[in-house]
Amino acid sequence: MTTIFQAISNSAKRIKVAIDTKDIGYSQEQNASGETQLQLDIQCDLIIEEELSKMPSIHTIASEEKEHPMVLHPKGRFYVAFDPLDGSSLIDVNLSVGSIFGIYDGAFESSRIVAACYVVYGPRVEMVFAEEGKARLYLLQEGEFEMVKEMRMEEKGKINAPGGTQQNWPTYHKTMIDGLFNEGYRLRYSGGMVPDLHQILLKKGGLFSYPGTSDKPEGKLRKLFEVFPFAYIFECAGGAAIDGKGRLLELDTRDVHDTAPCFFGSHYEIETVRRCYAHT
Numbered sequence: 001m002t003t004i005f006q007a008i009s010n011s012a013k014r015i016k017v018a019i020d021t022k023d024i025g026y027s028q029e030q031n032a033s034g035e036t037q038l039q040l041d042i043q044c045d046l047i048i049e050e051e052l053s054k055m056p057s058i059h060t061i062a063s064e065e066k067e068h069p070m071v072l073h074p075k076g077r078f079y080v081a082f083d084p085l086d087g088s089s090l091i092d093v094n095l096s097v098g099s100i101f102g103i104y105d106g107a108f109e110s111s112r113i114v115a116a117c118y119v120v121y122g123p124r125v126e127m128v129f130a131e132e133g134k135a136r137l138y139l140l141q142e143g144e145f146e147m148v149k150e151m152r153m154e155e156k157g158k159i160n161a162p163g164g165t166q167q168n169w170p171t172y173h174k175t176m177i178d179g180l181f182n183e184g185y186r187l188r189y190s191g192g193m194v195p196d197l198h199q200i201l202l203k204k205g206g207l208f209s210y211p212g213t214s215d216k217p218e219g220k221l222r223k224l225f226e227v228f229p230f231a232y233i234f235e236c237a238g239g240a241a242i243d244g245k246g247r248l249l250e251l252d253t254r255d256v257h258d259t260a261p262c263f264f265g266s267h268y269e270i271e272t273v274r275r276c277y278a279h280t
């Protein structure tokens with residue numbers, strides 16, 4: 001796992017440079033030499049592919065940017081799924097974005113996730129790496145990721161981060177979200193899964209929800225690259241993650257790009273979701 005941590009750290013440092021210095025979303029434009037520039041999220045995908053390829057322990061990778069999984073080392077053990085630049089449309093407006101990684105042992109299945117990680121590219125670059133029941137926060141300082149602390153959530157938080165378009169929410173979901181606001185929860189939602197969940201983890205509680213909606217009954221967020229890694233991280237940090245009823249980490253996956261409705265938070269809020277969704 002140390003080598004995978006290293007590969008992710010190296011990717012994150014290179015992605016930070018790409019974000020700071022390269023084309024920011026003007027895809028298909030030509031650079032000074034007349035070459036077509038790659039979109040930033042494709043550049044980030046290639047950076048991660050290159051760094052992970054150096055690790056013989058990695059059997060296969062799957063990326064949000066690639067249609068199919070790619071075998072790297074047939075004798076390797078780990079399967080790594082990643083979203084190279086989640087929330088990339090927020091780059092144009094200079095909000096925080098992130099990379100997400102799920103590390104699976106032997107196959108892309110929720111029950112086989114053995115570590116997960118995300119990197120936040122904000123005013124500072126931070127990384128959270130979770131394994132063996134612990135989620136640790138690292139800060140990029142002078143070119144290296146230094147461990148800051150172990151992250152532990154409390155029983156209940158104050159933040160409500162409701163994803164999706166309200167007019168497409170089921171009525172019971174709206175009632176639940178309104179109920180939390182009526183209890184005093186504060187709205188905190190940037191539209192980037194990584195910074196929005198990072199905030200809940202660092203503030204030690206709250207709820208992030210992305211429900212099934214009338215236009216997307218299976219939700220928007222992808223199981224292998226977004227949902228399972230964050231479910232694993234929340235559980236390691238003492239929180240919980242469900243699809244409304246059951247643990248996200250017990251869901252099946254048929255296709256690498258499958259999505260699921262998802263709720264991440266501290267225990268009080270997740271119990272609130274369970275009660276609301278029990279009748280559905």
Ligand code: F6P
Nearest residue numbers: 086087163164165191192193194
């Ligand atoms: O996966 C893409 C993403 O940008 C996530 O980072 C974010 O949580 C979500 O979509 C936001 O979706 P919406 O704008 O529908 O709330």
